[in-house]
Amino acid sequence: MTPFADIFARAAERKGGVEALEAMLATTRPRPPxxxxxxxxxxxxxxxxxxxxxxxxxxxxxxxxxxxxxxxxxxxxxxxxxxxxxxxxxxxxxxxxxxxxxxxxxxxxxxxxxxxxxxxxxxxxxxxxxxxxDSDHVGLLDVLKKRASHLGGDAAGRFLRAIGKPAFITTRDVVAALVREGVVSRAPGGKRDLALVQAAFNAWSTESGRDLTAISRVLAMSIGE
CATH class of the missing domain: 1.10.340.30 (Hypothetical protein; domain 2)
Incomplete structure (x- = not known):
């Protein structure tokens, strides 16, 4: 799997450099537990x-x-x-x-x-x-899907970010980045795919010290020429 440092460098190149990218990431910092x-x-x-x-x-x-x-x-x-x-x-x-x-x-x-x-x-x-x-984000998504109402898909991740909880969201660009990195071959649709995504995010978080929200956004911003 590609080191997160390389993915970050790719995103920084697309977004005007490291400082510009860090400034973008600073707009969605999670809250402490x-x-x-x-x-x-x-x-x-x-x-x-x-x-x-x-x-x-x-x-x-x-x-x-x-x-x-x-x-x-x-x-x-x-x-x-x-x-x-x-x-x-x-x-x-x-x-x-x-x-x-x-x-x-x-x-x-x-x-x-x-x-x-x-x-x-x-x-x-x-x-x-x-x-x-945070290492079991997909488990929390499953709780929201099963026990809450109308909180599946992107809405669940965006709600969690809104209350300050780190969250990845499998938007089109994030999925494209995950496919590029060989994590999945298509948009994750089942427990096996989501487990693979969670494992990749956990590995990148351990490597970089960054939270799920930041990693998700960097993946999205690394897409494109």
Whole structure:
């Protein structure tokens, strides 16, 4: 497998040099686990919701409506969202201030319940995410896919980055880089492929001391002439 130093050098050459590349990477630095653990669970539910609603919409549309989302969903209090009544759901479906997508509104309710379950199991949802090992990122993605709602694929990785958790995202450019490096032969679609991707990221992280987010972004920026 190609040393990460060589991949980094390729990305730096494409992006105007080492300093320019480091400046780009600095915009997405993860938070220390202790900082993630101190997050309020309502803010975690808010970020889940933001990335669920971003999917299929121009992000600016959601950002412009976000104040209305906060108000409509009780500031994303997990208890309030989890125990949403049918009447409250109906009111949300009539609220022109938000995006009235029934499946995604129901996802907020399901994810509120998920966070309450994590609180019961781990003391807080924030503690659960903070304590999960980065070396098993694919395991965390699997938890989100199975136990949360509407948090599969890229949305899960982007949500994790939003709360400060290191995450790789298998975008088109990242997949192209992984194929170039011989890690996989196609976009990873099953547990075996994802295990190979995780192993490669773990090796590059050990070599470079960089987190999953940085490695993912460097891979993406190493693509092209």
């Amino acid at each position: 202790a900082d993630i653990a101190r997050m309020r669970d309502d803010r975690i539910l808010a970020e889940m919701t933001r990335w669920i609603f971003y999917a299929g919409f121009t992000w600016k549309v959601i950002d412009d409506k976000w104040g209305a989302f906060e108000e409509a969903f009780w500031r994303f209090d997990p208890n309030a969202c989890a125990f949403m009544t049918d009447d409250q759901f109906g009111t949300l479906m009539q609220n022109r201030g938000i995006v009235r997508n029934g499946a995604k509104i129901k996802a907020v309710q399901a994810n509120g319940k998920f966070l309450l379950d994590l609180e019961a199991e781990h003391g807080s949802a924030a503690r659960f995410f903070a304590d999960w090992p």
